[in-house]
Amino acid sequence: MSLRWLKPKKRFAKLSDEQLLTAFQETGEEQYFFALFERYTHQIYYNCKQYLSNEEDCKDMVMTIIEKSYEQLPDTKIDYFKSWLFSVIRNHCISHIRSYRRAASKTEAWKKNQEVEEAFFPIYAGNEKEAQLSSAQIQAALQALEENQRRCIYLFYFENKSYREIMTLTGFSAKNVKSYLQNGKRQLKRSLLVYQQNKS
């Protein structure tokens, strides 16, 4: 039986992930689930490719993740969908590699990703003014960063340089530039969060 009519409608484009998620949890209607997951099919697929070198394993994993999500979502409390999805992908891939003991050519990927999950939780959620932090506090937070991180953050956010330009200016590899930026920004968030909490 064809279920083409369940294809997500364009009208869902304006709904956020969390709105679609809530709609699916409240109504159980598949259309919301598919509208939500259609947004992330390529992310899921390529994230799986990070972990699994075998093409078929990768495809099966995407299907497994979508099916498991379909089963789990109705009864799962999720504050931030992308973060939840990222954890699901990572856990399933790692579990798959462990259970089948296949050679994982990119084991570094999950070690790195274990640290970055928290990066999904934006502290100001797009409203920097609400934080009401002084420039001195921001400067202090920047100064607290490790040297390479601070340098990359400065070049990227204050000098508007691209990754490639930062690579040229610093001599760092592309991987390092991104790593310094991600870790530096996360560290900066933590510091600013502490200032914010102290203030309140």
Next chain:
Amino acid sequence: MFKETACLSLGELKAYHKGKLNGVALRRVEQHLIDCPLCDGALEGINSSLNPVQDQIQLRKLGKATRTSNRPLPVFFNKAVAVLLIFIIATAFLTYWQQTKGERIFAEFYTTPVYEGSLQRGSAEAAINAPIKQKAIIAFGQKDYAQAVDLLEAHISDQANDFEAIFYAGISQLEERNIEKAIQYLQKTRLNDGDQYEGATWYLALAYVRQKEYEKASLLAEEIKMSSDPIYRMKAVALLEKMGNKYQ
């Protein structure tokens, strides 16, 4: 700096991977990659892919598969399908029951009459006077109704007023499921042969039952109810009851 941005599309990721972006588009992608491990992971996946064409095929397949996979259907959908199936089955059964009603009643009441007419099978007189009719009666007795019909019709073409032959031609046609023909012969017998009246009327009623013309059958049964023959009267009452009160 901490403003959340929308995730990267496949097109953006691929364009960035190929180094085709610059200006605002490049800025958006690089800013987002810092904040979003999901997209960053996807970019890593694209970077590590050995066969981009194969990826594209797989992604297209996945898009279709996620829309048509054998995931569980919602409860309301299953219930609706179950109700619909029950309705279809019930309707089909009722239709079948109604369609076969005539055949069921016919089979319950119909018995092939035994020839008790003027010709005795195998008699020398019959063989001389009506050889075709005699053969027909033999064929009728042997339940070879097709043969009986052929012979009786040949006989009737010579002797159009032999209503006994016409009656058995009607019965033979009824056995052969040629209902229209059977009705013609039995009607003719009923109206012209006083001796065969009850028998012809009864079998005519049954012919109408078989044709699902219950109203005509019930009118004939009502007629038989008034007859002097108690056996036919009983049969007629039973037939009317079977067809339902509507026709009584």
